[in-house]
Amino acid sequence: QKEVEQNSGPLSVPEGAIASLNCTYSDRGSQSFFWYRQYSGKSPELIMSIYSNGDKEDGRFTAQLNKASQYVSLLIRDSQPSDSATYLCAVYTLSMEYGNKLVFGAGTILRVKS
Amino acid sequence: DAMVIQNPRYQVTQFGKPVTLSCSQTLNHNVMYWYQQKSSQAPKLLFHYYDKDFNNEADTPDNFQSRRPNTSFCFLDIRSPGLGDAAMYLCATSRNQAEINEQFFGPGTRLTVL
Numbered sequence: 001q002k003e004v005e006q007n008s009g010p011l012s013v014p015e016g017a018i019a020s021l022n023c024t025y026s027d028r029g030s031q032s033f034f035w036y037r038q039y040s041g042k043s044p045e046l047i048m049s050i051y052s053n054g055d056k057e058d059g060r061f062t063a064q065l066n067k068a069s070q071y072v073s074l075l076i077r078d079s080q081p082s083d084s085a086t087y088l089c090a091v092y093t094l095s096m097e098y099g100n101k102l103v104f105g106a107g108t109i110l111r112v113k114s
Numbered sequence: 115d116a117m118v119i120q121n122p123r124y125q126v127t128q129f130g131k132p133v134t135l136s137c138s139q140t141l142n143h144n145v146m147y148w149y150q151q152k153s154s155q156a157p158k159l160l161f162h163y164y165d166k167d168f169n170n171e172a173d174t175p176d177n178f179q180s181r182r183p184n185t186s187f188c189f190l191d192i193r194s195p196g197l198g199d200a201a202m203y204l205c206a207t208s209r210n211q212a213e214i215n216e217q218f219f220g221p222g223t224r225l226t227v228l
Contacts, residue, residue, distance in 0.1 A: 004156075031212060044157065045203055045223040051214060070214035088156065092215050099169065100211055 004091050006105035015114045019076040022106055023089030026070070032092035033065055033072045039085045040105065048074060079112045086110070117141070118220035120205050126226045127195050132176055135146040135223045137205030143218075145211055146188040148180060149204040151222075163188060164211055192225075200227045 005025045013019045021035075032051055035045075036044035050056045050063040050072065062075040076083055086107040094100050118139045127133040137146065145164050149156070149157040161170045163182040179191040192199055205220040 008154075034216070036219075041224075043202075043219040046216060049214075049216055066192060089216075095218055099171075101162075102215070102217055106156045108155065 004089055004103050004105040006087075006108045008106060009109040010111050012111045012113060013079050015079060015081060015112055017079050017112075019079045019083065019090075019110055021074040021076075021087050021108050021110065023072045023074075023091075024070055025072070025089075025091045025103075027091065027093045027095070028067075028070060029104075030067075030091045030093050032065070034090040034092075034102070035061075035063060035072075035074045035091060035092070036088040036104075037083075037085045037089055044088055060096050076110075079110075081112050081114045084110055084112045093104055115118065118205060118207055118218055120203075120223050122222040123221060124224045124226070126228065127192075127212070128228050129196065130194045133192050133195055133225065135192075135203050135205075137190070138186050139189045139205075139207045139220075139221055140186070141207055141209075141218065142185065143207035143209050144185075146182060147206040147208070148178075148188070148190050149206065151202045151204055152200075154188060160190070161215045195225070195227045197227050200225055 005024045026069040035048040038044045048063040050065045056063045060077045064073045088107045090102050121136050133135045147162040148160045151157040160174045181189045206217040208217045217227045
């Protein structure tokens with residue numbers, strides 16, 4: 001089965017710092033990568049998508065992708081207490097055996113301390 | 115605003131009593147998904163519809179069924195809920211199943227089984 005691995009955390013950072021969230025995946029053929037934010041008791045919210053190697057920036061968020069290393073990360077600059085949530089990494093896999101689907105990691109809990 | 119709507123937000127049922135969860139979308143997306151998410155776990159795909167084409171995950175129990183009567187609506191039927199079926203049930207949609215496949219989630223239904 002295709003896997004997506006994340007450190008469960010919690011990752012604690014002070015307000016205003018950079019939070020760095022990491023994710024590795026096993027399917028070398030994956031082409032699409034997503035970060036979702038999930039507040040406690042709520043549903044996942046898409047915050048970033050990335051399809052090419054390198055960096056993609058959107059406001060305070062930067063997604064980084066390295067397909068050779070099978071590694072994707074999310075940087076949150078100027079972290080705010082409102083960023084405290086679970087961040088889910090999701091990888092779209094294409095598989096003859098398992099079908100095409102989005103595979104989620106279990107998430108990293110981020111806590112931003114004021 | 116275009117959105118994914120789930121009803122009810124909270125559902126309490128008794129062990130073995132059938133329950134139906136509903137999802138509707140105004141995004142006019144072709145694909146609708148049902149996920150199950152238990153506490154501190156990744157969302158787990160149960161099945162999805164591409165238009166009227168139903169796709170069941172191999173490990174989805176027979177106790178779970180789905181219906182999609184039209185483009186906008188999709189239902190999840192749990193025929194005989196067990197205590198292990200208590201979870202958040204998430205409906206998601208995407209425009210298609212191409213690799214650039216952003217999925218958008220509804221608010222979820224929290225199912226409690228007594």
